[in-house]
Amino acid sequence: MTGKLIIFSAPSGSGKTTIVRELLQNYPQFEFSISATSRAPRGAEQDGVDYYFLTAEEFAAKVASDSFVEWEEVYAGTCYGTLKSELERIWSMGNVIIFDVDVMGGINLKRIFGEAACSIFIMPPSVEELEKRLVGRGTDSAEVIAKRVAKAEFEISKAEHFDHTVVNDVLATAVAETRAIIDTFLAK
16 A cells, blocks of 8 residues: 655755654644664664664664565665654555655655655755854764865765755745645646
8 A cells, every 4th residue: 555755855954854844733634654773872862763773783673574575774874764663653544744854865765656756855055154164963973063064065975866945044935835846746
């Protein structure tokens, strides 16, 4: 059974999670697809709410048993993926799946699901603004922020692989633009 999916990808710190949370409050038929990861929880993150936190061994076992729709080693030793069971759970309730995934995961999901998926790339206003946002979050070390900024330049080069690109300079404008894209997609 396949329903509709909406895929959000962006460099870390672009504001995609903020936009996704806003949409989830305004579209009752949307349900967030919880990704699995081999990294440890950050801050107040909870297993089964923010991510399914797996050990590296558990993640590898799920890869071996073909339990993922897609997965990626996003940073050295840190994997993220979409469990088939998560999609089945959401579609069985008749809901539309919302993804908040890394850029390569977003490209892979669009390739797998084609016209059933609407992929949206959230673009930061600039790499400098992105770095400022990451520092302001206060969740990562200077070394991690430097890695994320370097990776952002590569990810921005992949925006053309998405159905739509929304620049998140002013949050309210980005949300309104995103809602218009989604409303058109859902009406198909």
